Amino acid sequence: MRVEIWSDIACPWCYVGKARFERGLAAFPHRAEVEVVHRSYQLDPDRAKGDTEPVTAMLTRKYGMSEARAEAGEDALGEQAAAEGLAYRTRGRDHGSTFDMHRLLHFAGAHGRRAELLDVLYRANFAEERSVFGDDERLVELAAEAGLDADAARAVLADPSAHAAAVHADAREAALLGATGVPFFVLDRTYGVSGAQPAEVFTRALDQAWGGRSPLVTPVGADGDGQEAGQQCGPGGCEVPREG
Template sequence: MRVEIWSDIACPWCYIGKARFEKGLAAFAHRDEIEVVHRSFELDPNRAKADTAPVIDMLAKKYGRTLEEARAMEEHVASNARAEGLGYRTEGRDHGNTFDIHRLLHLARAHGRQEELLDLAYRANFAEERSVFDPEVLVELAVEAGLDADEARAVLADEDAYADEVRSDEREAAELGANAVPFFVLDRRYGVSGGQPAEVFTRALEQAWQSRGPAPLATPGAAEAGPACDADGACEVQPQS
Protein backbone atom coordinates (compact mmCIF):
# COMPACT_ATOMS: atom_id res chain seq x y z
CA MET A 1 0.00 0.00 0.00
CA ARG A 2 1.30 3.45 -0.85
CA VAL A 3 1.28 6.51 1.41
CA GLU A 4 1.99 9.85 -0.28
CA ILE A 5 3.02 12.82 1.83
CA TRP A 6 2.85 16.39 0.55
CA SER A 7 5.17 18.63 2.56
CA ASP A 8 7.62 21.53 2.48
CA ILE A 9 11.01 21.79 4.18
CA ALA A 10 10.03 25.26 5.44
CA CYS A 11 7.02 23.86 7.33
CA PRO A 12 7.68 22.99 10.99
CA TRP A 13 4.53 20.88 11.20
CA CYS A 14 5.78 18.81 8.26
CA TYR A 15 8.96 18.14 10.25
CA ILE A 16 6.95 17.21 13.32
CA GLY A 17 4.27 15.39 11.32
CA LYS A 18 6.85 13.16 9.63
CA ALA A 19 8.14 12.03 13.03
CA ARG A 20 4.61 11.38 14.28
CA PHE A 21 3.69 9.48 11.12
CA GLU A 22 6.77 7.30 11.47
CA LYS A 23 5.79 6.45 15.05
CA GLY A 24 2.28 5.63 13.86
CA LEU A 25 3.67 3.50 11.05
CA ALA A 26 5.95 1.63 13.47
CA ALA A 27 2.86 0.55 15.42
CA PHE A 28 1.09 -0.71 12.26
CA ALA A 29 1.17 -4.49 11.79
CA HIS A 30 1.75 -4.29 8.02
CA ARG A 31 4.39 -1.55 8.16
CA ASP A 32 6.82 -3.53 5.99
CA GLU A 33 4.29 -3.51 3.16
CA ILE A 34 3.91 0.28 3.06
CA GLU A 35 5.62 2.35 0.36
CA VAL A 36 6.11 5.98 1.39
CA VAL A 37 6.46 8.61 -1.35
CA HIS A 38 7.17 12.26 -0.57
CA ARG A 39 5.54 14.91 -2.79
CA SER A 40 6.37 18.57 -3.31
CA PHE A 41 4.40 21.51 -1.89
CA GLU A 42 5.84 25.03 -1.69
CA LEU A 43 4.56 27.32 1.05
CA ASP A 44 6.09 30.41 -0.54
CA PRO A 45 6.42 29.68 -4.28
CA ASN A 46 6.41 33.33 -5.36
CA ARG A 47 9.32 34.31 -3.15
CA ALA A 48 12.46 35.19 -5.08
CA LYS A 49 15.24 32.63 -4.77
CA ALA A 50 17.66 35.19 -3.36
CA ASP A 51 15.11 36.55 -0.87
CA THR A 52 15.88 34.90 2.45
CA ALA A 53 15.13 36.32 5.87
CA PRO A 54 15.46 35.24 9.51
CA VAL A 55 12.46 33.17 10.56
CA ILE A 56 11.73 35.36 13.59
CA ASP A 57 11.62 38.50 11.41
CA MET A 58 9.40 36.72 8.87
CA LEU A 59 6.93 35.62 11.55
CA ALA A 60 6.76 39.08 13.10
CA LYS A 61 6.02 40.64 9.72
CA LYS A 62 3.53 37.98 8.58
CA TYR A 63 1.48 37.99 11.77
CA GLY A 64 1.94 41.63 12.76
CA ARG A 65 3.67 40.66 16.01
CA THR A 66 6.61 42.00 17.96
CA LEU A 67 9.88 40.10 17.79
CA GLU A 68 9.27 38.88 21.34
CA GLU A 69 5.86 37.54 20.37
CA ALA A 70 7.34 35.89 17.28
CA ARG A 71 9.94 34.17 19.45
CA ALA A 72 7.17 32.91 21.72
CA MET A 73 5.33 31.53 18.68
CA GLU A 74 8.46 29.63 17.67
CA GLU A 75 8.86 28.28 21.20
CA HIS A 76 5.34 26.83 21.04
CA VAL A 77 6.24 24.89 17.91
CA ALA A 78 9.66 23.96 19.29
CA SER A 79 8.07 22.36 22.36
CA ASN A 80 6.07 20.05 20.09
CA ALA A 81 9.17 19.14 18.09
CA ARG A 82 11.20 18.41 21.19
CA ALA A 83 8.39 16.24 22.56
CA GLU A 84 8.93 14.03 19.50
CA GLY A 85 12.67 13.86 20.17
CA LEU A 86 13.50 16.35 17.41
CA GLY A 87 16.06 19.13 17.55
CA TYR A 88 14.63 22.61 17.00
CA ARG A 89 16.45 25.94 16.99
CA THR A 90 14.24 28.97 17.47
CA GLU A 91 16.96 31.47 16.57
CA GLY A 92 19.33 31.76 13.63
CA ARG A 93 17.16 29.97 11.05
CA ASP A 94 16.33 31.36 7.61
CA HIS A 95 13.13 31.33 5.57
CA GLY A 96 13.09 31.37 1.78
CA ASN A 97 12.05 29.75 -1.49
CA THR A 98 12.24 25.94 -1.39
CA PHE A 99 11.90 25.14 -5.11
CA ASP A 100 15.54 24.01 -5.44
CA ILE A 101 15.23 21.73 -2.44
CA HIS A 102 12.17 20.06 -3.97
CA ARG A 103 14.01 19.59 -7.26
CA LEU A 104 16.89 17.89 -5.45
CA LEU A 105 14.43 15.67 -3.59
CA HIS A 106 13.13 14.46 -6.95
CA LEU A 107 16.71 13.72 -8.02
CA ALA A 108 17.15 11.80 -4.77
CA ARG A 109 13.95 9.86 -5.42
CA ALA A 110 15.29 8.83 -8.84
CA HIS A 111 18.30 7.34 -7.04
CA GLY A 112 16.31 5.78 -4.20
CA ARG A 113 17.68 8.29 -1.64
CA GLN A 114 14.69 10.58 -1.14
CA GLU A 115 14.03 9.64 2.49
CA GLU A 116 17.69 10.18 3.40
CA LEU A 117 17.88 13.63 1.80
CA LEU A 118 14.55 14.72 3.29
CA ASP A 119 15.64 13.82 6.81
CA LEU A 120 18.96 15.59 6.35
CA ALA A 121 17.27 18.72 4.96
CA TYR A 122 14.77 18.86 7.83
CA ARG A 123 17.56 18.46 10.37
CA ALA A 124 19.70 21.11 8.71
CA ASN A 125 16.80 23.57 8.55
CA PHE A 126 15.34 23.12 12.01
CA ALA A 127 18.07 21.72 14.23
CA GLU A 128 21.45 22.75 12.81
CA GLU A 129 23.23 25.94 11.85
CA ARG A 130 23.10 25.19 8.12
CA SER A 131 20.94 27.18 5.72
CA VAL A 132 19.10 24.97 3.23
CA PHE A 133 18.81 28.07 1.02
CA ASP A 134 22.57 28.02 0.35
CA PRO A 135 23.31 25.96 -2.83
CA GLU A 136 26.57 24.66 -1.38
CA VAL A 137 24.78 23.43 1.73
CA LEU A 138 22.29 21.64 -0.53
CA VAL A 139 25.14 19.93 -2.36
CA GLU A 140 26.67 18.90 0.97
CA LEU A 141 23.33 17.43 2.07
CA ALA A 142 22.94 15.63 -1.26
CA VAL A 143 26.36 14.02 -0.83
CA GLU A 144 25.54 13.02 2.75
CA ALA A 145 22.38 11.38 1.39
CA GLY A 146 24.45 9.33 -1.04
CA LEU A 147 24.13 11.41 -4.21
CA ASP A 148 26.90 12.56 -6.53
CA ALA A 149 28.07 16.12 -5.89
CA ASP A 150 28.52 16.98 -9.57
CA GLU A 151 25.06 15.67 -10.43
CA ALA A 152 23.51 17.67 -7.59
CA ARG A 153 25.29 20.84 -8.74
CA ALA A 154 24.15 20.23 -12.33
CA VAL A 155 20.52 19.98 -11.19
CA LEU A 156 20.78 23.18 -9.16
CA ALA A 157 22.39 24.99 -12.10
CA ASP A 158 19.62 23.94 -14.51
CA GLU A 159 16.36 25.51 -13.33
CA ASP A 160 14.38 23.19 -15.60
CA ALA A 161 15.79 20.02 -14.05
CA TYR A 162 12.96 18.24 -12.20
CA ALA A 163 10.86 21.42 -12.36
CA ASP A 164 8.03 19.55 -14.12
CA GLU A 165 8.02 16.92 -11.38
CA VAL A 166 7.69 19.56 -8.67
CA ARG A 167 4.88 21.37 -10.52
CA SER A 168 3.09 18.09 -11.18
CA ASP A 169 3.10 17.28 -7.46
CA GLU A 170 1.73 20.72 -6.68
CA ARG A 171 -1.05 20.47 -9.29
CA GLU A 172 -2.03 17.10 -7.90
CA ALA A 173 -2.19 18.52 -4.38
CA ALA A 174 -4.59 21.20 -5.63
CA GLU A 175 -6.71 18.58 -7.39
CA LEU A 176 -6.93 16.59 -4.16
CA GLY A 177 -8.02 19.71 -2.29
CA ALA A 178 -4.86 19.97 -0.20
CA ASN A 179 -4.37 23.60 0.80
CA ALA A 180 -2.18 22.95 3.83
CA VAL A 181 0.67 20.63 4.69
CA PRO A 182 1.59 18.10 5.79
CA PHE A 183 -1.06 16.20 3.84
CA PHE A 184 -1.05 12.41 3.85
CA VAL A 185 -2.87 10.30 1.24
CA LEU A 186 -3.28 6.62 2.01
CA ASP A 187 -3.88 4.23 -0.88
CA ARG A 188 -5.55 7.09 -2.78
CA ARG A 189 -8.53 6.44 -0.53
CA TYR A 190 -8.05 8.39 2.69
CA GLY A 191 -6.54 11.75 3.52
CA VAL A 192 -5.06 12.85 6.84
CA SER A 193 -4.35 16.56 7.22
CA GLY A 194 -1.77 18.07 9.53
CA GLY A 195 0.71 16.84 12.11
CA GLN A 196 -1.67 14.47 13.87
CA PRO A 197 -0.74 12.34 16.90
CA ALA A 198 0.91 9.02 16.06
CA GLU A 199 -2.15 6.98 17.03
CA VAL A 200 -4.26 8.82 14.44
CA PHE A 201 -1.88 7.68 11.72
CA THR A 202 -1.97 4.11 13.00
CA ARG A 203 -5.79 4.06 12.90
CA ALA A 204 -5.83 5.60 9.43
CA LEU A 205 -3.37 3.00 8.15
CA GLU A 206 -5.47 0.21 9.62
CA GLN A 207 -8.64 1.59 8.06
CA ALA A 208 -7.03 2.01 4.65
CA TRP A 209 -5.52 -1.48 4.82
CA GLN A 210 -8.80 -3.14 5.76
CA SER A 211 -10.78 -1.45 3.00
CA ARG A 212 -8.31 -1.60 0.11
CA GLY A 213 -9.86 -1.40 -3.36
CA PRO A 214 -11.35 1.19 -5.72
CA ALA A 215 -12.88 4.06 -3.79
CA PRO A 216 -12.90 7.87 -3.85
CA LEU A 217 -10.41 9.75 -1.76
CA ALA A 218 -11.87 10.71 1.60
CA THR A 219 -10.42 13.61 3.57
CA PRO A 220 -10.99 14.33 7.25
CA GLY A 221 -13.30 17.09 8.36
CA ALA A 222 -12.05 20.33 9.84
CA ALA A 223 -12.47 19.02 13.40
CA GLU A 224 -10.05 16.18 12.62
CA ALA A 225 -7.38 18.28 10.95
CA GLY A 226 -4.08 18.59 12.78
CA PRO A 227 -1.69 21.55 12.99
CA ALA A 228 -0.37 22.53 9.58
CA CYS A 229 1.06 25.28 7.37
CA ASP A 230 -1.28 26.58 4.68
CA ALA A 231 -0.71 27.56 1.06
CA ASP A 232 -0.17 31.18 2.09
CA GLY A 233 2.70 30.14 4.31
CA ALA A 234 0.82 30.64 7.58
CA CYS A 235 1.58 28.00 10.19
CA GLU A 236 -0.47 27.09 13.23
CA VAL A 237 1.68 28.04 16.18
CA GLN A 238 -0.36 27.19 19.25
CA PRO A 239 0.69 24.23 21.43
CA GLN A 240 -0.77 20.89 20.40
CA SER A 241 -0.93 17.73 22.46
Protein backbone atom coordinates (compact mmCIF):
# COMPACT_ATOMS: atom_id res chain seq x y z
CA MET A 1 0.00 0.00 0.00
CA ARG A 2 1.18 3.51 -0.77
CA VAL A 3 0.29 6.47 1.45
CA GLU A 4 0.99 9.92 0.01
CA ILE A 5 1.12 12.87 2.40
CA TRP A 6 0.86 16.45 1.18
CA SER A 7 2.27 18.91 3.72
CA ASP A 8 4.12 22.19 4.21
CA ILE A 9 6.99 22.86 6.61
CA ALA A 10 5.24 26.06 7.77
CA CYS A 11 2.10 24.12 8.75
CA PRO A 12 1.86 23.27 12.48
CA TRP A 13 -0.94 20.76 11.89
CA CYS A 14 1.32 18.96 9.40
CA TYR A 15 3.96 18.70 12.13
CA VAL A 16 1.42 17.32 14.59
CA GLY A 17 -0.40 15.23 11.98
CA LYS A 18 2.78 13.47 10.91
CA ALA A 19 3.34 12.28 14.47
CA ARG A 20 -0.28 11.15 14.78
CA PHE A 21 -0.13 9.29 11.45
CA GLU A 22 3.08 7.54 12.49
CA ARG A 23 1.40 6.35 15.71
CA GLY A 24 -1.57 5.16 13.69
CA LEU A 25 0.73 3.37 11.25
CA ALA A 26 2.62 1.69 14.11
CA ALA A 27 -0.66 0.08 15.23
CA PHE A 28 -1.45 -1.20 11.70
CA PRO A 29 -0.70 -4.94 11.33
CA HIS A 30 0.59 -4.56 7.75
CA ARG A 31 2.77 -1.50 8.46
CA ALA A 32 5.86 -3.17 6.98
CA GLU A 33 4.08 -3.25 3.62
CA VAL A 34 3.18 0.45 3.59
CA GLU A 35 5.23 2.86 1.49
CA VAL A 36 4.97 6.45 2.71
CA VAL A 37 5.59 9.18 0.11
CA HIS A 38 5.82 12.82 1.16
CA ARG A 39 4.66 15.46 -1.32
CA SER A 40 4.92 19.23 -1.49
CA TYR A 41 2.24 21.81 -0.76
CA GLN A 42 2.86 25.54 -0.22
CA LEU A 43 0.43 27.38 2.01
CA ASP A 44 1.88 30.72 0.91
CA PRO A 45 3.09 30.11 -2.65
CA ASP A 46 3.22 33.79 -3.64
CA ARG A 47 5.53 34.86 -0.83
CA ALA A 48 8.94 36.05 -2.01
CA LYS A 49 12.05 34.27 -0.80
CA GLY A 50 13.30 37.13 1.36
CA ASP A 51 9.92 38.08 2.79
CA THR A 52 10.15 36.82 6.37
CA GLU A 53 8.18 37.98 9.41
CA PRO A 54 7.25 36.73 12.88
CA VAL A 55 4.44 34.17 12.92
CA THR A 56 2.24 36.28 15.19
CA ALA A 57 2.72 39.34 12.96
CA MET A 58 1.74 37.27 9.91
CA LEU A 59 -1.38 35.97 11.64
CA THR A 60 -2.54 39.42 12.71
CA ARG A 61 -1.81 40.99 9.33
CA LYS A 62 -3.02 38.26 6.98
CA TYR A 63 -5.98 36.86 8.89
CA GLY A 64 -7.11 39.89 10.85
CA MET A 65 -6.86 38.28 14.27
CA SER A 66 -5.70 40.11 17.38
CA GLU A 67 -2.21 39.54 18.73
CA ALA A 68 -3.76 37.99 21.85
CA ARG A 69 -5.75 35.52 19.76
CA ALA A 70 -2.70 34.68 17.65
CA GLU A 71 -0.65 33.99 20.76
CA ALA A 72 -3.45 31.93 22.31
CA GLY A 73 -3.61 29.84 19.15
CA GLU A 74 0.13 29.24 19.29
CA ASP A 75 -0.15 28.22 22.95
CA ALA A 76 -2.92 25.75 22.10
CA LEU A 77 -0.90 24.32 19.22
CA GLY A 78 2.04 23.92 21.59
CA GLU A 79 -0.15 21.82 23.86
CA GLN A 80 -1.26 19.65 20.95
CA ALA A 81 2.37 19.16 19.89
CA ALA A 82 3.45 18.32 23.45
CA ALA A 83 0.74 15.65 23.62
CA GLU A 84 2.51 13.95 20.71
CA GLY A 85 5.93 14.28 22.34
CA LEU A 86 6.96 17.15 20.05
CA ALA A 87 8.81 20.30 21.04
CA TYR A 88 7.08 23.51 19.91
CA ARG A 89 8.21 27.10 20.39
CA THR A 90 5.09 29.18 20.91
CA ARG A 91 6.93 32.51 20.68
CA GLY A 92 9.61 33.92 18.42
CA ARG A 93 9.13 31.74 15.34
CA ASP A 94 9.28 33.17 11.83
CA HIS A 95 7.14 32.64 8.75
CA GLY A 96 8.34 32.83 5.16
CA SER A 97 8.53 31.09 1.82
CA THR A 98 8.97 27.31 1.95
CA PHE A 99 9.60 26.90 -1.79
CA ASP A 100 13.35 26.29 -1.46
CA MET A 101 12.72 23.77 1.31
CA HIS A 102 10.36 21.85 -0.94
CA ARG A 103 12.94 21.91 -3.73
CA LEU A 104 15.49 20.51 -1.30
CA LEU A 105 13.02 17.84 -0.22
CA HIS A 106 12.68 16.66 -3.82
CA PHE A 107 16.48 16.67 -4.11
CA ALA A 108 16.63 14.63 -0.89
CA GLY A 109 14.04 12.22 -2.30
CA ALA A 110 16.30 11.53 -5.26
CA HIS A 111 18.93 10.41 -2.74
CA GLY A 112 16.62 8.44 -0.47
CA ARG A 113 16.72 11.01 2.35
CA ARG A 114 13.43 12.86 2.01
CA ALA A 115 11.87 11.62 5.26
CA GLU A 116 15.06 12.44 7.14
CA LEU A 117 15.19 15.99 5.77
CA LEU A 118 11.50 16.56 6.46
CA ASP A 119 12.01 15.63 10.12
CA VAL A 120 15.02 17.95 10.35
CA LEU A 121 13.12 20.85 8.78
CA TYR A 122 10.08 20.38 11.02
CA ARG A 123 12.25 20.32 14.12
CA ALA A 124 14.23 23.36 13.00
CA ASN A 125 11.08 25.36 12.23
CA PHE A 126 8.96 24.46 15.24
CA ALA A 127 11.40 23.56 18.01
CA GLU A 128 14.68 25.39 17.48
CA GLU A 129 15.53 29.05 17.98
CA ARG A 130 17.25 29.78 14.66
CA SER A 131 14.94 30.58 11.75
CA VAL A 132 14.84 28.35 8.68
CA PHE A 133 13.68 31.21 6.42
CA GLY A 134 15.82 33.43 4.21
CA ASP A 135 19.13 31.75 4.99
CA ASP A 136 20.50 29.38 2.37
CA GLU A 137 23.46 28.36 4.52
CA ARG A 138 21.10 27.39 7.32
CA LEU A 139 19.27 25.12 4.87
CA VAL A 140 22.58 23.67 3.69
CA GLU A 141 23.45 22.84 7.31
CA LEU A 142 20.11 21.14 7.80
CA ALA A 143 20.49 19.18 4.56
CA ALA A 144 23.88 17.94 5.74
CA GLU A 145 22.33 17.00 9.10
CA ALA A 146 19.86 14.84 7.16
CA GLY A 147 22.73 13.01 5.47
CA LEU A 148 22.91 14.95 2.21
CA ASP A 149 26.02 16.37 0.55
CA ALA A 150 26.33 20.02 1.57
CA ASP A 151 27.86 21.21 -1.71
CA ALA A 152 25.16 19.47 -3.75
CA ALA A 153 22.45 21.00 -1.58
CA ARG A 154 24.06 24.43 -1.99
CA ALA A 155 24.03 23.96 -5.77
CA VAL A 156 20.30 23.15 -5.69
CA LEU A 157 19.56 26.33 -3.74
CA ALA A 158 21.68 28.39 -6.12
CA ASP A 159 19.59 27.23 -9.11
CA PRO A 160 15.96 28.41 -8.74
CA SER A 161 14.83 25.98 -11.44
CA ALA A 162 16.23 22.88 -9.72
CA HIS A 163 13.31 20.61 -8.72
CA ALA A 164 10.89 23.53 -9.11
CA ALA A 165 8.75 21.64 -11.63
CA ALA A 166 8.34 18.75 -9.18
CA VAL A 167 7.13 21.11 -6.43
CA HIS A 168 4.56 22.66 -8.77
CA ALA A 169 3.47 19.23 -10.03
CA ASP A 170 2.75 18.11 -6.46
CA ALA A 171 0.59 21.19 -5.91
CA ARG A 172 -1.40 20.58 -9.09
CA GLU A 173 -1.93 16.95 -8.15
CA ALA A 174 -3.19 17.90 -4.70
CA ALA A 175 -5.74 20.23 -6.27
CA LEU A 176 -6.92 17.51 -8.65
CA LEU A 177 -7.40 15.15 -5.71
CA GLY A 178 -9.55 17.70 -3.90
CA ALA A 179 -7.13 18.98 -1.26
CA THR A 180 -8.13 22.33 0.21
CA GLY A 181 -5.55 22.32 2.97
CA VAL A 182 -2.88 20.22 4.63
CA PRO A 183 -1.99 17.74 5.95
CA PHE A 184 -3.73 15.67 3.32
CA PHE A 185 -3.32 11.88 3.19
CA VAL A 186 -4.16 9.68 0.20
CA LEU A 187 -4.16 5.90 0.56
CA ASP A 188 -3.59 3.94 -2.64
CA ARG A 189 -5.15 6.80 -4.65
CA THR A 190 -8.53 5.59 -3.41
CA TYR A 191 -9.04 6.76 0.16
CA GLY A 192 -8.45 10.28 1.43
CA VAL A 193 -7.98 11.48 5.01
CA SER A 194 -8.04 15.21 5.58
CA GLY A 195 -6.26 16.92 8.46
CA ALA A 196 -4.40 15.95 11.63
CA GLN A 197 -6.76 13.17 12.70
CA PRO A 198 -6.24 11.17 15.90
CA ALA A 199 -3.91 8.18 15.54
CA GLU A 200 -6.77 5.69 15.79
CA VAL A 201 -8.51 7.28 12.80
CA PHE A 202 -5.43 6.70 10.70
CA THR A 203 -5.27 3.07 11.84
CA ARG A 204 -8.91 2.53 10.86
CA ALA A 205 -8.34 4.21 7.51
CA LEU A 206 -5.37 1.94 6.81
CA ASP A 207 -7.44 -1.10 7.81
CA GLN A 208 -10.26 -0.09 5.49
CA ALA A 209 -7.97 0.73 2.59
CA TRP A 210 -6.18 -2.59 3.02
CA GLY A 211 -9.49 -4.48 3.05
CA GLY A 212 -10.96 -2.57 0.12
CA ARG A 213 -14.03 -1.39 2.05
CA SER A 214 -15.75 1.98 1.77
CA PRO A 215 -13.59 5.01 2.62
CA LEU A 216 -13.49 6.26 6.18
CA VAL A 217 -13.02 9.89 5.12
CA THR A 218 -13.47 11.35 1.67
CA PRO A 219 -10.77 13.63 0.22
CA VAL A 220 -12.95 16.70 0.80
CA GLY A 221 -13.24 16.25 4.54
CA ALA A 222 -16.05 14.28 6.23
CA ASP A 223 -17.22 10.71 5.92
CA GLY A 224 -20.56 9.04 6.03
CA ASP A 225 -20.11 8.11 9.70
CA GLY A 226 -19.98 11.75 10.74
CA GLN A 227 -16.26 11.79 11.53
CA GLU A 228 -15.11 15.39 11.62
CA ALA A 229 -12.28 16.47 9.38
CA GLY A 230 -8.99 16.78 11.22
CA GLN A 231 -7.44 20.15 11.87
CA GLN A 232 -5.66 21.68 8.91
CA CYS A 233 -3.87 24.70 7.58
CA GLY A 234 -5.21 26.20 4.36
CA PRO A 235 -5.37 29.46 2.42
CA GLY A 236 -7.52 30.94 5.19
CA GLY A 237 -5.07 30.08 7.95
CA CYS A 238 -4.58 27.30 10.49
CA GLU A 239 -7.41 26.04 12.68
CA VAL A 240 -7.15 26.87 16.37
CA PRO A 241 -7.42 23.81 18.64
CA ARG A 242 -10.76 23.50 20.39
CA GLU A 243 -10.79 23.68 24.16
CA GLY A 244 -11.50 20.51 26.07
